[in-house]
Amino acid sequence: MPNIRDLRRRIKSIKNIQQITKAMKAVSAAKMRRAQENVTAARPYAKRLIGVLGRVAPVTKGVRHPLLEVREPKKAAYVVITADRGLCGGFNSNIIRKAAAEIRNLPDVELICVGRKGRDFFRKRGYNIIQQYVGLGENVNAAQAREIARYIIDSYSEGQFDAVYLVYSEFVNVMVQRPVAAKLLPAEPPKGKEGDAASGLVDYIFEPSAEEVLASLLPKYVTNTVFQAMLESKAGEQSARMTAMDNATKNASDIISRLTLSMNRARQAAITKEISEIVGGAAALE
Numbered sequence: 001m002p003n004i005r006d007l008r009r010r011i012k013s014i015k016n017i018q019q020i021t022k023a024m025k026a027v028s029a030a031k032m033r034r035a036q037e038n039v040t041a042a043r044p045y046a047k048r049l050i051g052v053l054g055r056v057a058p059v060t061k062g063v064r065h066p067l068l069e070v071r072e073p074k075k076a077a078y079v080v081i082t083a084d085r086g087l088c089g090g091f092n093s094n095i096i097r098k099a100a101a102e103i104r105n106l107p108d109v110e111l112i113c114v115g116r117k118g119r120d121f122f123r124k125r126g127y128n129i130i131q132q133y134v135g136l137g138e139n140v141n142a143a144q145a146r147e148i149a150r151y152i153i154d155s156y157s158e159g160q161f162d163a164v165y166l167v168y169s170e171f172v173n174v175m176v177q178r179p180v181a182a183k184l185l186p187a188e189p190p191k192g193k194e195g196d197a198a199s200g201l202v203d204y205i206f207e208p209s210a211e212e213v214l215a216s217l218l219p220k221y222v223t224n225t226v227f228q229a230m231l232e233s234k235a236g237e238q239s240a241r242m243t244a245m246d247n248a249t250k251n252a253s254d255i256i257s258r259l260t261l262s263m264n265r266a267r268q269a270a271i272t273k274e275i276s277e278i279v280g281g282a283a284a285l286e
Helices: 004-060 091-103 116-124 142-157 210-285
Strands: 076-081 109-114 129-133 163-171 177-185
Touching: 004 210, 076 091, 076 116, 076 142, 076 210, 091 109, 091 116, 091 163, 091 177, 091 210, 109 116, 109 142, 116 129, 129 142, 142 177, 142 210, 163 210, 177 210
Parallel strands: 076 109, 076 163, 109 129
Antiparallel strands: 163 177
């Protein structure tokens, strides 16, 4: 059994760690609320943009655009969005596991890694990483999304790959972050309530032309999709980190309670031993 001094030292050490995890939980909670507000504010615009694309694209089928060009999928690119830091439970590992499952059986895959954790994982395992974006900071901004989207658009238009997929964590709520893989390019106009071609086409008059309308709309769609995925992942990261730090704080309390009980037992055993020695010594003097 460890002596009392060792137990006290361990209790003090764990209390220091508990203070750190408690502070990290408070910081993550504040960042999570801000990230959640950003996601909630961005979703209506993303939904409206998808709706516009869904209504316009079906009536411009004769118009050619590089982002609509469907090619034989010989080479695919996956944009994997993870965090730069850890201490957020299984957040990063779930996204990496989802990406690894998606590309496992593909013959020719190139990776665009957004976030240090995904970059480090795939680089150590010899995957072909053609571009990386790390150290983007705690706040996602539109300029970062535009830079990533511009690289994707230019590379796809030049024929460097035939399909582009996004792998990121969808923010459901504070406790649930769902890793998803979504096709980004070639752009596929959505169908359904937002723009179902079968529900009746509207004969739009394009000004200046349908080509220029699509040339403006499709890059915005790609940029906003990347931006929305980054916002979703950031909100999920902060939520996962807050939950992980909360669990770590509770676990530290449990460990402190067990160590305190062990220390009290050790102290009681030492006192009992001393009393026994005193009683034995007094009996020997009689």
